[in-house]
Amino acid sequence: MTTLHSFDQALRLEAAGGDRPDTWLGHTSPDYWNMVGPFGGTTAATALRAILLHPALLGEPVALTVNYAAALAEGPFSVVAKPARTNRSTQHWTVELSQAGASGDTPEVVMTATAVTAARRETWSQNDTPMPAVTLADASGRLRFSTSAWTHRYDMRPVRGVIPQVWDGSGSDSLTQLWVRDDPPRSLDFPALAAMSDVFYPRVWLRRATRVPAGTVSITTYFHADSAQLAQCGEGFLLGQARAQAFRNGFFDQTAQLWSEAGVLLATSTQIVYYKE
């Protein structure tokens, strides 16, 4: 008997079937619960998985933008993933995730997404962002920053920018570097990479050494690797790096990079995050 990894369990989607060929049905997972809804990384991965399951899929993911319109409630949801345009080597997707509203009847949109998939060809290539010269041995131990279930699903080992131990307003920069992999380990694939782009705690906490309410509003991830390169990473750690460029009147941005342990830049990501105060 094989037990499904908790990440695969969280991403389970069943075809709605019938006259809804683009619709998939899923259910939130307690294993990846955050404070008021599921971990956004799981939601992004779910959007991507609906695309990857689609019979009309062309190629592999290149870009994914996920907009968090509202917190998902615990329970079932539906995802509609449609190929909006299919070209010779690229395909454009629109995705919507809906859930029955508080009233119980009319489904409400809780997430919108767009994605681009493509059949990639070998070309001149160049990594212009070398991995910072840090090793797993440089990490200060496993990050434990929350009682939220999802944080236990990742083995995160910060090298720099650990979550503040004292909330005294003393922060001076927003840079975190950490090693990360699924816990238990799991072979890397596109949904996992989409989710890991969102594991960094809000930069505003680090920058201010002040814990204020904050939540991702929109995240965009570009995939620089193909499935063969992801498979080569196996269950290894990735090095993740995140920092903010600007905090202004309720929103800040957060850019991120994810490298394989061998130094291949697998994904780059940016998100805009709501914060209070």
Next chain:
Amino acid sequence: MTTLHSFDQALRLEAAGGDRPDTWLGHTSPDYWNMVGPFGGTTAATALRAILLHPALLGEPVALTVNYAAALAEGPFSVVAKPARTNRSTQHWTVELSQAGASGDTPEVVMTATAVTAARRETWSQNDTPMPAVTLADASGRLRFSTSAWTHRYDMRPVRGVIPQVWDGSGSDSLTQLWVRDDPPRSLDFPALAAMSDVFYPRVWLRRATRVPAGTVSITTYFHADSAQLAQCGEGFLLGQARAQAFRNGFFDQTAQLWSEAGVLLATSTQIVYYKE
């Protein structure tokens, strides 16, 4: 008699009316023509303008993602901008731009977009990306790199990373810094800022000093300023900076920042670009 600025002319949208309250009708502009379609910045600005015109609009733009599904043909198009979800202080939008297909009848999707608008409140704020210490006087003269009409609609003055004068494969980095404003000058607003996020020529040309076919597939821009801050910029120059993080098998990314002349970080942007060879 007031003459409409060519940018406003390019962005003209008329309500389709009737039973299509979310639909707007526009027409490509010869003034912003690129090689095989309109300048992508104008298309992104058009998506944003359809949102800004919508009677249900809440707040101001915070995030915009535009996916270029196909080159627009010269001629009319329709834009559908829908509020997918309206919360207390944020609103999520989906946008689709369509054009009659080659067959002439069924409209085909040529662009998809999502956006977030929000009613912003004053909070603790911090610019963590200071403007590079360069002045307009450091610029080497106006950039002229193309016969494409749109490049004449911007007064671009590079400080660093001018387009290669010799295509000899000698490139070593992908960083460009340039001053930019509309030509003729025009007061800064959100559509202009969205368009200016896309004025940087493909990083692959600079990095390789080799001119290969390249085109933006998807661009995401975050707006860190509100309309009052944009108005303060008036018709002044912005400093723009762009660089790539990775080039891999047909796609590279391009991150960008735009500061006001006074050093306020107005917008940050990232795009994924297709390239050949």
